[in-house]
Amino acid sequence: KLVSRELKETPTIVRIGGVPVGGRALVIMAGPCAVESEEQLLTTAMAVKAAGAHILRGGAYKPRTSPYAFQGLEEEGLKMLARVREEVGMPIVTEVLDTRDVALVAEYADALQIGARNMQNFRLLKEAGTTGKPILLKRGLAASIEEWLMAAEYILDSGNPHVILCERGIRTFETATRFTLDLAAVAVVKENSHLPVVVDPSHGTGSWRLVPPMARAAVAAGADGLIIEVHPDPARALCDGPQSLHPETFDRLMGEIEPVALAV
Ligand code: PEP
Ligand code: MN
Numbered sequence: 558k559l560v561s562r563e564l565k566e567t568p569t570i571v572r573i574g575g576v577p578v579g580g581r582a583l584v585i586m587a588g589p590c591a592v593e594s595e596e597q598l599l600t601t602a603m604a605v606k607a608a609g610a611h612i613l614r615g616g617a618y619k620p621r622t623s624p625y626a627f628q629g630l631e632e633e634g635l636k637m638l639a640r641v642r643e644e645v646g647m648p649i650v651t652e653v654l655d656t657r658d659v660a661l662v663a664e665y666a667d668a669l670q671i672g673a674r675n676m677q678n679f680r681l682l683k684e685a686g687t688t689g690k691p692i693l694l695k696r697g698l699a700a701s702i703e704e705w706l707m708a709a710e711y712i713l714d715s716g717n718p719h720v721i722l723c724e725r726g727i728r729t730f731e732t733a734t735r736f737t738l739d740l741a742a743v744a745v746v747k748e749n750s751h752l753p754v755v756v757d758p759s760h761g762t763g764s765w766r767l768v769p770p771m772a773r774a775a776v777a778a779g780a781d782g783l784i785i786e787v788h789p790d791p792a793r794a795l796c797d798g799p800q801s802l803h804p805e806t807f808d809r810l811m812g813e814i815e816p817v818a819l820a821v
Contacts, residue, residue: 574648579753584782590797604804686715726761735763755782
Protein backbone atom coordinates (compact mmCIF):
# COMPACT_ATOMS: atom_id res chain seq x y z
CA LYS A 558 0.00 0.00 0.00
CA LEU A 559 1.10 3.54 -0.79
CA VAL A 560 0.47 4.75 2.78
CA SER A 561 2.58 2.03 4.29
CA ARG A 562 5.88 2.48 5.99
CA GLU A 563 7.17 -0.73 4.41
CA LEU A 564 6.91 0.91 1.01
CA LYS A 565 8.45 4.22 2.12
CA GLU A 566 10.69 4.43 5.19
CA THR A 567 11.28 8.18 5.25
CA PRO A 568 8.58 10.39 6.78
CA THR A 569 6.55 12.34 4.22
CA ILE A 570 6.69 16.11 4.58
CA VAL A 571 3.59 17.92 3.31
CA ARG A 572 3.89 21.63 2.55
CA ILE A 573 0.92 23.89 3.25
CA GLY A 574 1.78 27.26 1.73
CA GLY A 575 5.38 27.53 2.88
CA VAL A 576 4.88 25.48 6.04
CA PRO A 577 6.30 21.95 6.16
CA VAL A 578 4.17 19.48 8.13
CA GLY A 579 5.85 16.24 9.18
CA GLY A 580 9.37 17.52 9.62
CA ARG A 581 11.03 18.08 12.96
CA ALA A 582 9.10 21.21 13.91
CA LEU A 583 5.65 21.04 15.48
CA VAL A 584 3.02 22.77 13.31
CA ILE A 585 0.11 24.61 14.88
CA MET A 586 -3.11 25.19 12.96
CA ALA A 587 -5.60 27.40 14.74
CA GLY A 588 -8.67 29.50 14.08
CA PRO A 589 -12.43 29.53 14.43
CA CYS A 590 -14.60 26.51 13.76
CA ALA A 591 -16.55 28.58 11.24
CA VAL A 592 -15.83 31.79 9.38
CA GLU A 593 -18.55 34.10 10.71
CA SER A 594 -17.43 37.52 9.46
CA GLU A 595 -14.27 39.13 8.13
CA GLU A 596 -13.78 40.93 11.44
CA GLN A 597 -14.12 37.73 13.48
CA LEU A 598 -11.70 35.91 11.19
CA LEU A 599 -9.14 38.72 11.07
CA THR A 600 -9.20 39.23 14.85
CA THR A 601 -8.69 35.51 15.43
CA ALA A 602 -5.99 35.19 12.77
CA MET A 603 -3.95 38.07 14.17
CA ALA A 604 -4.24 36.67 17.69
CA VAL A 605 -3.25 33.11 16.82
CA LYS A 606 -0.39 34.30 14.63
CA ALA A 607 0.94 36.52 17.41
CA ALA A 608 0.77 33.49 19.73
CA GLY A 609 2.89 31.48 17.27
CA ALA A 610 0.41 29.52 15.12
CA HIS A 611 1.55 28.72 11.58
CA ILE A 612 -1.65 27.93 9.67
CA LEU A 613 -5.15 29.45 9.87
CA ARG A 614 -8.18 27.14 10.01
CA GLY A 615 -11.79 28.16 9.43
CA GLY A 616 -14.81 26.49 7.88
CA ALA A 617 -16.81 28.11 5.10
CA TYR A 618 -18.86 24.95 4.54
CA LYS A 619 -19.94 23.41 7.84
CA PRO A 620 -21.18 19.83 8.33
CA ARG A 621 -23.75 20.48 11.09
CA THR A 622 -25.67 17.82 12.97
CA SER A 623 -28.87 19.86 12.63
CA PRO A 624 -30.01 21.21 9.25
CA TYR A 625 -31.27 24.31 11.11
CA ALA A 626 -27.84 25.17 12.55
CA PHE A 627 -25.53 27.71 10.83
CA GLN A 628 -24.22 26.01 7.70
CA GLY A 629 -21.36 28.39 6.87
CA LEU A 630 -20.86 31.44 4.64
CA GLU A 631 -19.81 29.28 1.67
CA GLU A 632 -18.08 31.25 -1.12
CA GLU A 633 -18.27 34.50 0.87
CA GLY A 634 -16.39 32.71 3.64
CA LEU A 635 -13.76 31.46 1.19
CA LYS A 636 -13.21 35.04 0.00
CA MET A 637 -12.77 36.21 3.58
CA LEU A 638 -10.24 33.45 4.19
CA ALA A 639 -8.28 34.51 1.09
CA ARG A 640 -8.31 38.19 2.11
CA VAL A 641 -7.23 37.42 5.68
CA ARG A 642 -4.47 35.15 4.35
CA GLU A 643 -3.06 38.14 2.46
CA GLU A 644 -3.51 40.52 5.34
CA VAL A 645 -2.03 38.32 8.06
CA GLY A 646 0.30 36.14 6.01
CA MET A 647 -0.84 32.67 7.03
CA PRO A 648 -1.77 29.73 4.77
CA ILE A 649 -5.35 28.54 5.15
CA VAL A 650 -6.97 25.15 5.59
CA THR A 651 -10.71 24.82 5.07
CA GLU A 652 -13.19 21.98 4.69
CA VAL A 653 -14.77 20.82 1.47
CA LEU A 654 -18.03 18.93 1.96
CA ASP A 655 -19.07 17.97 -1.53
CA THR A 656 -17.51 16.97 -4.84
CA ARG A 657 -19.41 19.84 -6.52
CA ASP A 658 -17.46 22.39 -4.45
CA VAL A 659 -13.97 20.91 -4.78
CA ALA A 660 -12.80 23.12 -7.66
CA LEU A 661 -14.09 26.28 -5.99
CA VAL A 662 -12.62 25.53 -2.56
CA ALA A 663 -9.30 24.57 -4.16
CA GLU A 664 -9.15 28.00 -5.85
CA TYR A 665 -8.97 29.65 -2.43
CA ALA A 666 -7.49 27.15 0.02
CA ASP A 667 -3.86 26.19 0.62
CA ALA A 668 -5.06 22.84 1.98
CA LEU A 669 -8.39 21.02 1.74
CA GLN A 670 -9.88 19.48 4.86
CA ILE A 671 -11.94 16.31 4.50
CA GLY A 672 -14.12 16.10 7.59
CA ALA A 673 -14.75 13.13 9.84
CA ARG A 674 -18.24 12.68 8.39
CA ASN A 675 -16.82 12.37 4.88
CA MET A 676 -13.80 10.18 5.58
CA GLN A 677 -15.26 7.37 3.51
CA ASN A 678 -16.85 9.54 0.83
CA PHE A 679 -14.68 7.91 -1.78
CA ARG A 680 -15.71 10.12 -4.70
CA LEU A 681 -14.86 13.18 -2.62
CA LEU A 682 -11.47 11.72 -1.66
CA LYS A 683 -10.60 11.11 -5.31
CA GLU A 684 -11.90 14.45 -6.49
CA ALA A 685 -10.03 16.34 -3.75
CA GLY A 686 -6.96 14.25 -4.50
CA THR A 687 -6.86 15.22 -8.16
CA THR A 688 -6.57 18.94 -7.28
CA GLY A 689 -3.01 18.17 -6.12
CA LYS A 690 -3.62 20.33 -3.03
CA PRO A 691 -2.50 19.09 0.39
CA ILE A 692 -5.34 17.20 2.08
CA LEU A 693 -6.03 17.19 5.83
CA LEU A 694 -7.89 13.90 6.29
CA LYS A 695 -9.81 13.65 9.53
CA ARG A 696 -10.50 10.29 11.08
CA GLY A 697 -14.13 9.17 10.81
CA LEU A 698 -16.25 9.22 13.96
CA ALA A 699 -16.39 5.43 13.98
CA ALA A 700 -13.47 4.51 11.75
CA SER A 701 -10.73 2.07 12.68
CA ILE A 702 -7.15 3.16 12.05
CA GLU A 703 -7.01 0.68 9.17
CA GLU A 704 -10.12 2.21 7.54
CA TRP A 705 -8.64 5.70 8.00
CA LEU A 706 -5.39 4.66 6.35
CA MET A 707 -7.32 3.06 3.48
CA ALA A 708 -9.20 6.35 2.99
CA ALA A 709 -5.80 8.06 2.73
CA GLU A 710 -4.82 5.36 0.24
CA TYR A 711 -7.61 6.59 -2.09
CA ILE A 712 -6.01 10.05 -2.17
CA LEU A 713 -2.49 8.72 -2.70
CA ASP A 714 -3.83 6.41 -5.40
CA SER A 715 -5.38 9.44 -7.16
CA GLY A 716 -1.79 10.61 -7.66
CA ASN A 717 -1.66 13.02 -4.73
CA PRO A 718 0.93 12.16 -2.07
CA HIS A 719 0.26 15.28 0.04
CA VAL A 720 -1.89 13.81 2.82
CA ILE A 721 -1.90 14.78 6.51
CA LEU A 722 -3.87 12.53 8.85
CA CYS A 723 -5.86 14.10 11.69
CA GLU A 724 -6.97 12.25 14.83
CA ARG A 725 -10.09 14.04 16.11
CA GLY A 726 -11.69 11.58 18.49
CA ILE A 727 -13.95 8.59 17.97
CA ARG A 728 -17.31 7.40 19.31
CA THR A 729 -17.10 5.23 22.38
CA PHE A 730 -19.41 4.51 25.33
CA GLU A 731 -17.87 7.43 27.24
CA THR A 732 -20.13 10.46 27.66
CA ALA A 733 -17.94 12.77 29.79
CA THR A 734 -16.28 13.98 26.60
CA ARG A 735 -17.91 14.67 23.22
CA PHE A 736 -15.64 12.07 21.57
CA THR A 737 -12.80 9.90 22.88
CA LEU A 738 -9.47 11.26 21.69
CA ASP A 739 -7.43 8.25 20.62
CA LEU A 740 -3.83 9.28 21.21
CA ALA A 741 -2.58 5.74 20.75
CA ALA A 742 -3.60 6.23 17.11
CA VAL A 743 -0.72 8.69 16.75
CA ALA A 744 1.80 6.04 17.74
CA VAL A 745 0.07 3.37 15.64
CA VAL A 746 0.06 5.61 12.55
CA LYS A 747 3.72 6.49 13.09
CA GLU A 748 4.56 2.80 13.22
CA ASN A 749 2.59 1.84 10.11
CA SER A 750 2.70 4.88 7.84
CA HIS A 751 5.07 7.57 6.61
CA LEU A 752 2.29 10.18 6.53
CA PRO A 753 2.29 13.08 9.00
CA VAL A 754 -0.37 13.00 11.72
CA VAL A 755 -1.86 15.92 13.63
CA VAL A 756 -4.27 15.93 16.56
CA ASP A 757 -7.47 17.95 17.07
CA PRO A 758 -8.06 18.18 20.83
CA SER A 759 -11.00 20.58 20.28
CA HIS A 760 -13.34 18.11 18.55
CA GLY A 761 -11.61 15.28 20.41
CA THR A 762 -12.92 16.51 23.77
CA GLY A 763 -15.72 19.00 23.03
CA SER A 764 -14.67 21.12 25.99
CA TRP A 765 -12.19 24.01 26.00
CA ARG A 766 -10.95 23.14 29.49
CA LEU A 767 -9.74 19.76 28.25
CA VAL A 768 -7.96 21.18 25.20
CA PRO A 769 -4.68 22.26 26.89
CA PRO A 770 -3.96 18.93 28.66
CA MET A 771 -4.86 16.90 25.56
CA ALA A 772 -2.80 19.20 23.34
CA ARG A 773 0.24 18.66 25.57
CA ALA A 774 -0.39 14.92 25.60
CA ALA A 775 -0.70 14.80 21.80
CA VAL A 776 2.65 16.50 21.40
CA ALA A 777 4.22 14.13 23.92
CA ALA A 778 2.76 11.20 21.95
CA GLY A 779 4.63 12.34 18.84
CA ALA A 780 2.05 14.26 16.83
CA ASP A 781 3.46 16.38 13.99
CA GLY A 782 1.03 19.15 14.76
CA LEU A 783 -2.17 20.32 16.39
CA ILE A 784 -5.36 21.85 15.03
CA ILE A 785 -7.16 23.96 17.62
CA GLU A 786 -10.37 25.98 17.57
CA VAL A 787 -9.99 29.57 18.79
CA HIS A 788 -12.72 32.22 18.89
CA PRO A 789 -12.53 35.85 20.10
CA ASP A 790 -15.85 35.42 21.95
CA PRO A 791 -16.52 31.69 22.43
CA ALA A 792 -19.85 32.29 24.21
CA ARG A 793 -21.20 33.90 21.03
CA ALA A 794 -19.63 31.50 18.51
CA LEU A 795 -22.03 30.24 15.82
CA CYS A 796 -20.35 26.85 15.90
CA ASP A 797 -18.45 24.83 18.54
CA GLY A 798 -18.18 27.64 21.12
CA PRO A 799 -17.94 25.29 24.13
CA GLN A 800 -14.74 23.73 22.77
CA SER A 801 -13.17 26.96 21.46
CA LEU A 802 -10.29 28.61 23.27
CA HIS A 803 -10.25 32.30 24.00
CA PRO A 804 -7.14 33.84 22.34
CA GLU A 805 -5.54 34.43 25.77
CA THR A 806 -5.95 30.77 26.72
CA PHE A 807 -4.51 29.77 23.36
CA ASP A 808 -1.52 32.02 23.93
CA ARG A 809 -0.91 30.42 27.32
CA LEU A 810 -1.23 26.95 25.80
CA MET A 811 1.40 27.79 23.17
CA GLY A 812 3.81 28.53 26.01
CA GLU A 813 3.01 25.21 27.68
CA ILE A 814 3.50 23.20 24.50
CA GLU A 815 6.99 24.47 23.76
CA PRO A 816 8.87 22.56 26.47
CA VAL A 817 6.94 19.38 25.63
CA ALA A 818 7.86 19.69 21.94
CA LEU A 819 11.51 20.19 22.88
CA ALA A 820 11.44 17.06 25.04
CA VAL A 821 10.21 14.64 22.32
C1 PEP B 1 -14.18 21.01 12.06
O1 PEP B 1 -12.95 20.93 11.92
O2 PEP B 1 -14.76 22.07 12.40
C2 PEP B 1 -14.97 19.78 11.91
C3 PEP B 1 -16.26 19.82 11.55
O3 PEP B 1 -14.28 18.65 12.18
P1 PEP B 1 -14.72 17.11 12.16
O4 PEP B 1 -14.96 16.76 10.73
O5 PEP B 1 -13.54 16.42 12.75
O6 PEP B 1 -15.95 16.99 13.01
MN1 MN C 1 -15.69 22.63 14.72
